[in-house]
Amino acid sequence: MDERKIQILIDSLLPMIKAGLQFTIPLTLISFALGLVLAILVALVRLWKIPVLSQIAGIYVWIIRGTPLLVQLFIIFYGLPSIGIEFDPFPAAVIGFTLNMGAYNSEIVRAAIQSISNGQWEAASSLGMTRGQALRRIILPQAARVSVPPLSNSFISLVKDTSLAYTITVIEMFQVSKQISATTYEPLLIYCEVAVLYLVLCTVLNALQNVMEKRLARFSAS
Amino acid sequence: MLEIRNLHKSFGTLDVLKGVDLSLEKGKVLVIIGPSGSGKTTLLRCLNLLEMPSEGSLKLGDSALEFGTGRKPSKSQILKLRQSTGMVFQSYNLFPHKTAIENVMEAQIIVQKKDKASARKRSAELLAKVGLSGKEDSYPHQLSGGQQQRVGIARALATDPQVMLFDEPTSALDPELVGEVLKVMKQLAAEGMTMVVVTHEMKFAAEAADTVVLMDDGVVLEQGRPDQVLRNPSSARAAQFLNVLIEKEG
Numbered sequence: 001m002d003e004r005k006i007q008i009l010i011d012s013l014l015p016m017i018k019a020g021l022q023f024t025i026p027l028t029l030i031s032f033a034l035g036l037v038l039a040i041l042v043a044l045v046r047l048w049k050i051p052v053l054s055q056i057a058g059i060y061v062w063i064i065r066g067t068p069l070l071v072q073l074f075i076i077f078y079g080l081p082s083i084g085i086e087f088d089p090f091p092a093a094v095i096g097f098t099l100n101m102g103a104y105n106s107e108i109v110r111a112a113i114q115s116i117s118n119g120q121w122e123a124a125s126s127l128g129m130t131r132g133q134a135l136r137r138i139i140l141p142q143a144a145r146v147s148v149p150p151l152s153n154s155f156i157s158l159v160k161d162t163s164l165a166y167t168i169t170v171i172e173m174f175q176v177s178k179q180i181s182a183t184t185y186e187p188l189l190i191y192c193e194v195a196v197l198y199l200v201l202c203t204v205l206n207a208l209q210n211v212m213e214k215r216l217a218r219f220s221a222s
Numbered sequence: 223m224l225e226i227r228n229l230h231k232s233f234g235t236l237d238v239l240k241g242v243d244l245s246l247e248k249g250k251v252l253v254i255i256g257p258s259g260s261g262k263t264t265l266l267r268c269l270n271l272l273e274m275p276s277e278g279s280l281k282l283g284d285s286a287l288e289f290g291t292g293r294k295p296s297k298s299q300i301l302k303l304r305q306s307t308g309m310v311f312q313s314y315n316l317f318p319h320k321t322a323i324e325n326v327m328e329a330q331i332i333v334q335k336k337d338k339a340s341a342r343k344r345s346a347e348l349l350a351k352v353g354l355s356g357k358e359d360s361y362p363h364q365l366s367g368g369q370q371q372r373v374g375i376a377r378a379l380a381t382d383p384q385v386m387l388f389d390e391p392t393s394a395l396d397p398e399l400v401g402e403v404l405k406v407m408k409q410l411a412a413e414g415m416t417m418v419v420v421t422h423e424m425k426f427a428a429e430a431a432d433t434v435v436l437m438d439d440g441v442v443l444e445q446g447r448p449d450q451v452l453r454n455p456s457s458a459r460a461a462q463f464l465n466v467l468i469e470k471e472g
């Protein structure tokens with residue numbers, strides 16, 4: 001490799017990492033956290049068959065899972081302004097990814113809660129706990145353990161999916177790489193470089209997932 | 223102390239309890255026996271409202287509840303009743319993500335709002351009482367079935383219930399572990415705990431019960447002192463059931 005290319009690689013690294021720290025990672029963390037809260041609410045509303053809300057939740061999950069994420073982002077960012085609802089790029093991306101995570105993860109959370117034996121609810125109730133207390137103290141901690149592997153997978157997918165935010169003008173890592181590629185005329189080099197950055201990020205997350213699974217497995221032999 | 227009148231429970235069209243009357247004085251032990259499917263578990267679960275009775279009334283301490291169309295106890299009445307009962311399950315139902323002592327502390331902290339230190343102190347005492355000193359920090363899966371069930375008893379005792387409910391507490395245990403659990407239960411009975419026990423342990427019924435109730439098909443078939451019910455049942459149906467039990471015990 002000639003010196004020019006090496007210099008390009010080095011020069012582009014910092015802006016990309018900066019975009020990662022400034023947009024990719026915050027977008028991932030915020031969307032995942034909000035999406036998880038939404039997922040738990042949706043899962044509970046559907047598990048407890050709360051009238052009206054559970055139907056709404058069902059339709060929401062159906063729509064989000066049955067349409068492309070890219071189309072959802074476009075509707076939020078380019079579509080809604082025509083009826084007077086306007087968002088800046090970053091909030092629009094957060095809304096899009098949160099809705100997406102909420103729908104997919106609600107199925108994970110629902111399955112995890114259902115996998116906890118009814119005897120756990122009964123034991124908690126028999127001690128005088130309310131449904132909310134039982135949920136928070138007894139059921140969710142156990143469901144969390146069951147759902148760490150699938151939730152980690154959706155977290156890692158989200159990291160990669162945030163690159164779609166470039167289409168709604170968020171200046172995240174991939175957007176920056178695209179700009180650099182256009183000015184340096186080195187698409188192969190630059191896109192491979194950004195790919196490596198995503199790879200590093202996902203590898204670190206995978207390692208964290210393993211640590212978390214080990215820690216959560218502590219209380220169970222199986 | 224504990225009194226139920228005309229208790230009915232149906233699941234859909236299946237009538238499981240068909241008008242049960244029982245009363246139990248403070249400090250007494252009631253043992254319920256009866257064939258499989260006769261409604262023993264359902265009756266016990268009606269006493270702490272894990273099942274909502276379809277009809278009848280239930281009195282425990284200063285809780286007096288009525289059931290039937292349009293007469294459903296309020297949430298706070300339900301919680302209050304559950305706090306004054308302690309239930310021990312056939313399959314223990316310990317919280318697997320909590321250590322033995324955390325299992326016992328949980329309701330004291332969450333339901334009774336005690337501070338951690340005093341909950342811990344009380345829990346250690348209860349674990350000692352059921353013979354589990356030194357096992358405080360073990361997780362349920364690290365304990366034998368008999369030990370788990372004793373944690374279950376300590377957990378149920380932790381909120382100072384007025385009555386303890388046991389649903390076949392030893393029937394999931396290996397035979398050699400049954401004794402240690404029955405011993406704890408006998409000790410509780412001797413200390414004056416009010417207890418309702420569903421069990422097929424005839425020796426326990428004979429030694430610890432003040433009253434034995436024989437249920438059949440959702441009704442109380444026989445009720446009386448253990449020697450009466452177990453030795454001289456008045457109905458042929460009861461005699462037949464007891465014979466089966468005695469043969470099983472060998």
Ligand SMILES: Nc1ncnc2c1ncn2[C@@H]1O[C@H](COP(=O)(O)OP(=O)(O)OP(=O)(O)O)[C@@H](O)[C@H]1O
Pocket residue numbers: 233236238256257258259260261262263264265
């Ligand atoms: N949640 C439920 N829904 C429908 N039917 C039920 C339910 N719980 C119990 N039953 C039925 O009620 C009847 C009585 O059950 P219950 O568990 O009270 O009997 P049991 O006397 O405890 O029997 P065993 O000795 O086998 O434990 C059975 O026919 C059972 O199938």
Ligand SMILES: [Mg+2]
Pocket residue numbers: 262263264390
């Ligand atoms: Mg039963």
